[in-house]
Amino acid sequence: MEKFRFLTSGESHGKCLTAIIEGLPANLEIDIDFINAELKRRQGGYGRGGRMKIESDTVEIMSGVRFGKTLGSPVTLVIKNNDFENWQKIMSTNPKDITSEKAFTTYRPGHADYAGSVKYHQKDLRNILERSSARKTAIEVAVGAVAKLFLKQFGITGSSKVLQIGNGKNEEEFHAEIDKAKAEGDTLGGKVQIEYENLPVGLGSYVHWDRKLDGRIAQAVMSVPAVKSVSIGNHHAYKMRGSEYHDEIFAEDGKITRKTNNAGGIEGGMSNGENIVVTAVMKPIPTLVKPLQSVDCVTCLPSEAHFERSDTCAVEACAVVAEARIACVLANEILLKYGGDCMEELLKNFRLQ
Ligand SMILES: Cc1cc2nc3c(=O)[nH]c(=O)nc-3n(C[C@H](O)[C@H](O)[C@H](O)COP(=O)(O)O)c2cc1C
Numbered sequence: 445m446e447k448f449r450f451l452t453s454g455e456s457h458g459k460c461l462t463a464i465i466e467g468l469p470a471n472l473e474i475d476i477d478f479i480n481a482e483l484k485r486r487q488g489g490y491g492r493g494g495r496m497k498i499e500s501d502t503v504e505i506m507s508g509v510r511f512g513k514t515l516g517s518p519v520t521l522v523i524k525n526n527d528f529e530n531w532q533k534i535m536s537t538n539p540k541d542i543t544s545e546k547a548f549t550t551y552r553p554g555h556a557d558y559a560g561s562v563k564y565h566q567k568d569l570r571n572i573l574e575r576s577s578a579r580k581t582a583i584e585v586a587v588g589a590v591a592k593l594f595l596k597q598f599g600i601t602g603s604s605k606v607l608q609i610g611n612g613k614n615e616e617e618f619h620a621e622i623d624k625a626k627a628e629g630d631t632l633g634g635k636v637q638i639e640y641e642n643l644p645v646g647l648g649s650y651v652h653w654d655r656k657l658d659g660r661i662a663q664a665v666m667s668v669p670a671v672k673s674v675s676i677g678n679h680h681a682y683k684m685r686g687s688e689y690h691d692e693i694f695a696e697d698g699k700i701t702r703k704t705n706n707a708g709g710i711e712g713g714m715s716n717g718e719n720i721v722v723t724a725v726m727k728p729i730p731t732l733v734k735p736l737q738s739v740d741c742v743t744c745l746p747s748e749a750h751f752e753r754s755d756t757c758a759v760e761a762c763a764v765v766a767e768a769r770i771a772c773v774l775a776n777e778i779l780l781k782y783g784g785d786c787m788e789e790l791l792k793n794f795r796l797q
Pocket residue numbers: 493554555556576577578581668669670671727729730731753754755756758761762765
């Protein structure tokens with residue numbers, strides 16, 4: 445039961461990244477500057493690698509929009525990979541161009557290399573790296589930006605922040621942790637928080653397991669590369685008592701209010717009108733300058749893991765990607781609940797509630 449559907453394609457060093465979004469209503473204003481600003485946010489953050497200096501991501505809209513508004517038809521987004529210029533032969537689709545340049549055969553621990561090479565029967569691990577790389581999160585952020593533009597029409601907005609990087613708990617400490625890890629040829633992960641405000645009550649449902657909003661959000665955020673845990677609301681719930689954790693309900697002028705939001709805005713798989721608060725843990729970046737021990741997939745002999753230009757830490761970018769993922773889930777829920785072929789119809793249904 446998906447209304448906001450999208451597919452993405454594209455390799456890390458291929459020509460471009462593409463997304464087709466299906467299910468957007470007609471007459472949604474598409475602010476391309478906003479999409480590009482979101483792409484810029486994803487490229488930022490302390491501890492990023494050389495790739496971010498090469499790419500300055502901007503989106504091109506190839507279909508589904510006319511004079512700044514959606515037509516109700518599928519919207520196609522494209523982001524060009526500037527680095528493709530240097531990889532044209534290596535990433536060629538033409539069998540005549542076959543080359544072993546940039547091929548590698550030593551699995552990188554923490555990456556898709558080993559399982560991917562077995563699954564897809566590949567000996568050049570480049571064929572695994574190219575799609576498993578987090579480069580594809582650029583187009584996912586572009587799709588999320590369109591979802592955010594849609595949500596904005598209903599007054600729903602999102603933001604995110606970094607809670608922790610290594611042992612650092614504030615910006616100064618984040619930078620110090622990253623500098624230290626980098627100097628030692630090492631990497632870092634961290635913890636982020638994403639918050640969405642102004643939600644209507646009743647997005648998602650308790651009536652069936654796959655309609656629970658918390659389940660859908662958890663899946664969406666867990667699928668961000670390197671995210672290893674997702675929690676909704678107070679992530680210290682495991683050590684709290686019921687009397688302390690559950691958010692008591694009050695009424696003010698006939699309106700339901702809460703003094704706390706430990707539930708993170710979701711009860712019984714539905715939005716309860718409070719802010720949706722999600723935290724996620726990102727593991728340390730798996731590509732290390734000081735390589736980890738591994739095995740060569742051709743010789744089966746011990747070998748040092750392949751190194752390729754990489755981030756030391758991408759926790760800030762991870763927060764932006766997670767924010768985009770949640771936007772897509774919420775856009776889908778708004779479409780399911782309020783229905784309609786055009787923005788006017790959806791907003792009318794929304795105001796009627
Ligand atoms: C925004 C972002 C940037 C990333 N950059 C890198 C990177 O430069 N080098 C790297 O080894 N992993 C990077 N990762 C993490 C890997 O893509 C990820 O750990 C790997 O694909 C294995 O997937 P898994 O961790 O989800 O199991 C990044 C992840 C995100 C979200």
